[in-house]
Amino acid sequence: MLTPRSMKNPKPTAHRAEIEAIYAELERRPLPRQCEMRTGCCHFRIAGHTPLLTRGEALHAADGVRRSGRKVLKPHPDGACPLLGRDGRCTIYQHRPFGCRTHFCAEAGGMYPRKHVADLIQRLEALDERLGGHGSRPLEAAVSDALAEK
Template sequence: MKPPEPDHRHEIEAIYAELERRPLPRQCEMRTGCCHFRLAGHTPMLTRGEALYAAQGVRASGRKALKPHPDGACPLLGRDGRCTIYKNRPFGCRTHFCAEAGGMYPRKHVADLIQRLEALDERLGGSGSRPLEAAVSDALAEM
């Protein structure tokens, strides 16, 4: 696969910044309930831009590859129980399917941002949303 075009970072950061500006009260307290995939019953799905941006966070933390979490939790969950790429975490981790944080954003409130992620995915040659571990591992392998 060809190297990603350089503008993905700016568009991803713009999308995440726009999400932060939305007047939808949510408060992530980093309880990490949503990071325990087996318990939560779901795994975040990432578009290619999100995966590349998350992979940059992994690289910045000094790692070159993901290691499975022994409890079946997100491989990006640290031993201290915190997300190791919090600033680079994917869109799904920001839209709070966690009840403690205020519950999931209604799709209609973020549909335009999802469309931007999908458009970026297409521009980057992605194939739609993929489960976090596979998407980030592949992005890391390309770097």
């Protein structure tokens, strides 16, 4: 659990337990999905959507990037997610952001109805505030900034 003291000077992993709890709660909510690593939604320019990340999500995704052996994000040449590997799969799948988990991809079933995830979004926003974030930001900028902090 995050304490007021740890939020003043958050450790790099202070966000981890809360983000993982939010993502675990999402997994327990049975909503019909048909995503089998289609990755259509990962091609932002084509899909017309880019996930927005809160500070906690960006820090968590940055942890995943570091664990994948990278230190920086490089823009994908065709406007796809910079987290896609050469094999076309997500390189931080276990650390992927909430927007990726809630599948804004039409082929996978579309976006989760807000009423099913509003409480989780509120928890992400509250964590963002405690971590000194300034609201949701586009994936590439949010993760790049989180990577630059360490």
